[in-house]
Amino acid sequence: MSREVAVIGAGSWGTALASVLARNGHATTLWAREEEVARSIMEAHRNPVYLPEVELPAALRASSDLARVVRSAGVVVSVVPSQFVGAVMAEAVPHLAPEALVVSASKGIEINSLRRMDQVMDDVLSADQMARFSVLSGPSFAAEVAREAPTAVVVASRDQESARSVQHLFQNRSFRVYTNPDVVGVELGGALKNVVALGAGVAAGLGFGHNTRAALITRGLAEMTRLGVAMGARRDTFSGLAGMGDLVLTCTGDLSRNRTVGFRLGQGESLESILGEMRAVAEGVKTAEAVVELARRHEVEMPIASEVHAILVQGRSPREALDNLMSRDPKPEQWS
Numbered sequence: 001m002s003r004e005v006a007v008i009g010a011g012s013w014g015t016a017l018a019s020v021l022a023r024n025g026h027a028t029t030l031w032a033r034e035e036e037v038a039r040s041i042m043e044a045h046r047n048p049v050y051l052p053e054v055e056l057p058a059a060l061r062a063s064s065d066l067a068r069v070v071r072s073a074g075v076v077v078s079v080v081p082s083q084f085v086g087a088v089m090a091e092a093v094p095h096l097a098p099e100a101l102v103v104s105a106s107k108g109i110e111i112n113s114l115r116r117m118d119q120v121m122d123d124v125l126s127a128d129q130m131a132r133f134s135v136l137s138g139p140s141f142a143a144e145v146a147r148e149a150p151t152a153v154v155v156a157s158r159d160q161e162s163a164r165s166v167q168h169l170f171q172n173r174s175f176r177v178y179t180n181p182d183v184v185g186v187e188l189g190g191a192l193k194n195v196v197a198l199g200a201g202v203a204a205g206l207g208f209g210h211n212t213r214a215a216l217i218t219r220g221l222a223e224m225t226r227l228g229v230a231m232g233a234r235r236d237t238f239s240g241l242a243g244m245g246d247l248v249l250t251c252t253g254d255l256s257r258n259r260t261v262g263f264r265l266g267q268g269e270s271l272e273s274i275l276g277e278m279r280a281v282a283e284g285v286k287t288a289e290a291v292v293e294l295a296r297r298h299e300v301e302m303p304i305a306s307e308v309h310a311i312l313v314q315g316r317s318p319r320e321a322l323d324n325l326m327s328r329d330p331k332p333e334q335w336s
C-alpha cells in the first residue's frame with residue numbers, strides 16, 4: 001500500500017531514508033532546514049550539502065516548510081540530530097494528523113535532560129501517537145543505503161502492528177527490516193555505539209591496530225549492555241543489529257563520522273578544530289557526556305565511555321586514556 005510520508009531532516013540519513021521510501025513508491029517529502037537543500041533536491045535531485053555523491057529518485061520531493069510537509073502525512077520519520085529533535089518536533093506536532101505513525105531514526109541522547117529519543121517524543125506526541133511510536137536503527141551508513149547496498153536494520157515498537165507497518169514501508173530488496181519489541185534497547189544500542197566508535201577511532205589515530213579495535217568492540221559491547229539492562233533494555237537486543245551490528249560497523253568503517261572524529265583526536269588534533277571543520281553531526285560527542293552521567297546514576301561501570309568523555313571534555317591525552325584502560329585492575333571476563 002502506497003502512503004504519504006514526511007521525512008523530517010535532510011541530513012545524509014534523512015535523505016537516504018527518504019530515497020528508500022520514494023523508491024518503494026511512497027509519496028515522500030523531505031523537510032530540509034536549509035532552503036538551498038530543498039531547492040536542489042527538487043530541481044537537480046541531489047543533496048549537495050549532506051549527500052553530494054548520490055543521485056536521488058526523481059519522485060522524491062523536498063520543502064523547507066515544516067508545517068506543510070507534515071500536514072498531510074500518514075507517516076512521519078524524524079531524523080534530525082538528537083539535540084534538536086525536541087525543538088523540531090514541538091514545531092511539527094501541532095500540524096500532525098492524530099493518526100500519524102511517528103518513527104525516529106536519530107541516534108543519540110539529549111545532553112541536558114539525559115532523555116532517549118522515545119522519551120523526547122513522549123513529551124510532544126499524544127498518548128495515541130506514542131502508543132504507535134517506533135524507532136529505526138542498525139548498521140546503515142547513509143551513502144551505502146542511498147546506493148542500494150544490501151543493508152539490514154531493525155525497527156522497534158511497543159505495538160507490533162506499528163512495527164510491522166514500518167517494516168513493510170521501508171523493506172525492499174536492498175533494505176531488509178527486522179522488528180523488535182525492545183524500544184529502550186534499540187534506542188540505546190544506536191546511541192551508545194557512537195561513544196565506543198569514538199574510542200575505536202582514537203586507538204586507530206594513535207597507530208594501534210586490529211587487536212586494540214577488537215578489544216574495544218568486545219568490552220564496549222559489554223559496557224553498553226550493562227547500562228542498557230540497568231535502564232530496562234533486553235540483553236539480547238545488544239547482540240542484534242542495533243547493538244553489535246552497528247557497533248562493528250561504526251568501529252571499523254571509514255565512513256563513520258564518530259570514528260573519524262576519534263581518529264583525528266588520536267592523531268593530536270583538538271576537538272574544537274575538528275568540529276569546526278565538520279558540517280555533519282558526530283552524535284557520540286554529546287552522547288558521551290550524557291552516558292557518563294547515566295552510568296553514574298545507574299551505578300554501572302563504563303570505563304571506555306568514561307575515558308572517551310575525559311578526552312572530549314577534560315582534555316585528557318588519548319595516550320593517557322588508553323593507558324588508563326589497560327592498567328585497570330585484573331578481573332574475570334564479565335558481562336554484568
Ligand SMILES: NC(=O)C1=CN([C@@H]2O[C@H](COP(=O)(O)OP(=O)(O)OC[C@H]3O[C@@H](n4cnc5c(N)ncnc54)[C@H](O)[C@@H]3O)[C@@H](O)[C@H]2O)C=CC1
Nearest residue numbers: 010011012013014033050080081084106107141142280281
Ligand atoms: N549519516 C548516517 O549514516 C546515519 C545517521 N544516523 C543518525 O541520523 C541523525 C541525523 O544525522 P545525519 O542525517 O547524518 O545528519 P548530517 O550530519 O548529514 O547533517 C546534519 C543535519 O543537522 C541539521 N541541523 C543542523 N542544525 C540544526 C538545528 N539547529 N536544528 C535542526 N536541524 C539542524 C542539518 O540541517 C542537517 O540535516 C543522527 O542522529 C545520526 O546519528 C543514523 C544512521 C545512519
Ligand SMILES: O=C(CO)COP(=O)(O)O
Nearest residue numbers: 138139140141256257258
Ligand atoms: O549510525 C551510523 C551507521 O549505522 C553512522 O555512524 P556515524 O554517525 O558515526 O557516521
